Amino acid sequence: MPGLFIDSVTKQFNQQAILNGVFINCKIGEVVGLLGRNGSGKSTLLKIIFGTVNPDFKHLKLDDKLISKGYLSKNISYLPQDNFIPMNLSVLQAIEMLCNTHRKDLLNTSFVSNNLNKKLRDFSGGECRLLEVLITIYCDAEYVLLDEPFSQLAPLLVDEIKIHIEKMKSLKGFIITDHYFQSILDISDRIILLHNGCNYQIQNRDDLILHGYLPDFKE
Numbered sequence: 013m014p015g016l017f018i019d020s021v022t023k024q025f026n027q028q029a030i031l032n033g034v035f036i037n038c039k040i041g042e043v044v045g046l047l048g049r050n051g052s053g054k055s056t057l058l059k060i061i062f063g064t065v066n067p068d069f070k071h072l073k074l075d076d077k078l079i080s081k082g083y084l085s086k087n088i089s090y091l092p093q094d095n096f097i098p099m100n101l102s103v104l105q106a107i108e109m110l111c112n113t114h115r116k117d118l119l120n121t122s123f124v125s126n127n128l129n130k131k132l133r134d135f136s137g138g139e140c141r142l143l144e145v146l147i148t149i150y151c152d153a154e155y156v157l158l159d160e161p162f163s164q165l166a167p168l169l170v171d172e173i174k175i176h177i178e179k180m181k182s183l184k185g186f187i188i189t190d191h192y193f194q195s196i197l198d199i200s201d202r203i204i205l206l207h208n209g210c211n212y213q214i215q216n217r218d219d220l221i222l223h224g225y226l227p228d229f230k231e
């Protein structure tokens with residue numbers, strides 16, 4: 013079956029089980045939202061898929077091929093929570109380094125075209141984040157892992173990022189996690205919740221209350 017597929021993910025830190033047989037998958041044309049409380053293991057799961065954290069066990073497949081680390085496939089891009097593009101690069105240099113196939117589309121976005129020669133170190137934190145999110149969405153990989161793409165961004169920019177994801181969705185598969193959960197619900201085709209080390213398929217808001225992610229104001 014084509015797509016990104018990981019199951020039986022098990023990870024302990026200091027003898028504490030964080031992920032306990034977790035499964036998540038994603039196909040081209042799909043946005044999968046990953047929700048969970050602070051410390052539930054969302055970033056750890058994305059890092060395990062990309063290959064920057066070693067799990068105790070996992071079974072990772074990309075387009076039916078067993079792979080050991082996502083980044084080795086060169087077909088998975090990953091936005092970590094921290095800045096990852098060197099600050100001494102200009103916008104154009106960063107794009108030339110990381111984006112080929114969709115470079116033209118990215119160069120046509122207003123934020124990029126208005127700041128082509130500006131260095132990352134001269135941007136605000138939110139502007140830097142915006143650029144890194146855009147580059148991760150528009151880079152060559154078909155599968156995109158986004159860890160908190162909306163954090164640091166003002167509401168208008170959150171909406172802009174959602175539009176870019178929608179635009180690229182026919183060509184790519186996204187797994188996206190953020191605490192702006194309404195934006196995740198808006199943009200996702202499916203929602204997976206991590207809770208107590210396990211994954212749950214979420215159908216509606218009530219499921220999020222049932223699994224203790226949202227408060228139950230009726231109580």
Ligand SMILES: Nc1ncnc2c1ncn2[C@@H]1O[C@H](COP(=O)(O)OP(=O)(O)OP(=O)(O)O)[C@@H](O)[C@H]1O
Pocket residue numbers: 025026030048049050051052053054055056057
């Ligand atoms: N390198 C590490 N060493 C020890 N414990 C770790 C390490 N990395 C993560 N943890 C622990 O694993 C748990 C899951 O962390 P993770 O960052 O995956 O959570 P998260 O769901 O992304 O949280 P948040 O929403 O707050 O970003 C946390 O309790 C964290 O303290």
